[in-house]
Amino acid sequence: MITQFSNSLAKKLSKHEQSKINKEIEQLLIAQKELLKDLSEIYFKALRVFGDYDFLRKQVLIDITDFETYLDERLFWVPSSLAINLEYPGRLYNSLQWFLSPRKWLQTMQSLLVEVRKNQLKCAVFTMFLILIFYINIQLKSHLNNIRKKVEKVYTDKLHYTFQVFLANIISAAMIPLCLAFIAYLLSSLDIQENFTRAVGAGLQQLAISFFILRFFLKMLEDNGIAQLHFSWSIASTQYISKKIVWLQFIVFPSFFVIYLTANVNNTIHSDSLGRLSLIIFMLALSYCFIKAFNNHNSGLQGYIKQNKNYWWVKIRYLWVAAIITIPFVIIGFALAGYYLSALELQQKVIITLRLIFIAVIVHSLIIRWLSLLNRKMALNNARKKTAAHDLPPQDAIILEEEILDISTIN
Secondary structure (H helix, E strand, O other): OHHHHHHHHHOOOOHHHHHHHHHHHHHHHHHHHHHHHHHHHHHHHHHHHHHHHHHHHHHHHHHHHHHHHHHHHHHHHOOOOOOOOOOHHHHHHHHHHHHOOHHHHHHHHHHHHHHHHHOHHHHHHHHHHHHHHHHHHHHHHHHHHHHHHHHHOOOOOOHHHHHHHHHHHHHHHOHHHHHHHHHHHHHHOOOOOOHHHHHHHHHHHHHHHHHHHHHHHHHHHOOOOHHHHHOOOOHHHHHHHHHHHHHHHHHHHHHHHHHHHHHOOOOHHHHHHHHHHHHHHHHHHHHHHHHHHHHOHHHOHHHHHHHOOOOHHHHOHHHHHHHHHHHHHHHHHHHHHOOHHHHHHHHHHHHHHHHHHHHHHHHHHHHHHHHHHHHHHHHHHHHHHHHHHOOOOHHHHHHHHHOOOOHHHHO
8 A cells, every 4th residue: 555655656756755755654654553552552451450340349249238238137236316315305396397497398399390390291291191090080980880789789790890999999099199109209309419308209209108008998998898898898897997097097197208208318316306206106006006906896806806716826816916016115115215227127017017918808808709709609500500400300300419519519
């Protein structure tokens, strides 16, 4: 290539100029070769640096995991705050002033409006989605009335009606929790400097979950709802549980909101004072509901014990009843003694356990309903076969009666 370039210039330039240009080109090629050599060395050095960085990053992640395990094993029994003393009312008063500050709540509203303006498309889509849910909820009311009439009749009752009512209850109970969750999403996307506003978003997120679960359970327990009509729960039990949940939600919602709001604030003073008080109030309300449920005949627990008194877990009921009633007071004792993080962790475990029990009760009731419908269907078929057997000869009637089945025969 260089030779061709030199030949093309030979016709236009003198020999002196040609030799000068050739020297310059050779120097440039040598400089290019040295530059490529330096770049190659820098590239391999960078590869070694990145390799060392990846190794160190993996070591740091391993150390973080080990440290988390260490904290989980030992921090649970380490005091995280001061025990309740004479200075606690003063700290609580300061936290209440901080929490009820009009300036902070006004700032939160302004930040929310700013986020709404930034996310106008998302807000419009969410509004349309809410309108759609509201329209579906209105349309489902007539459909639920038709299902209620069919479930009340033996010949038209089907299991899929229960799942349809479940879906309708989910849609009906989801509107307000969805609004709270969307507001929490907008507030959580704010700058980290707006600590109080982001903490409000965290509190609303937990509030939305609790609100949805309790509203869904109340939908189940309403008159001629799933609990009474589909699961055959007694009217007294459903009304008693429904009244207790209605009363309890006025304590659960504010307590959960304050607990998780203060837990997400950088300043732990508010969590140790106002958050701790909310945790104690919630645990006291929960223990009160447990005690009333075990002592009231309308709660359904006494009837369950009488019906299943031969089972071993019913025979030791005094042990697990005492344990269930004691757990909230243990958590309160942890909070009073200064082990607030431990109490908060135990409270979360209790809430998860209650939600799992709630799901287990629904699944158990669904299985019982499925078996009841299956047994009812077999009973109707058996009745038809027995009616048909009367019109047959004796030998054919015996063969037909042998085909009669029920749940115990299949088992």
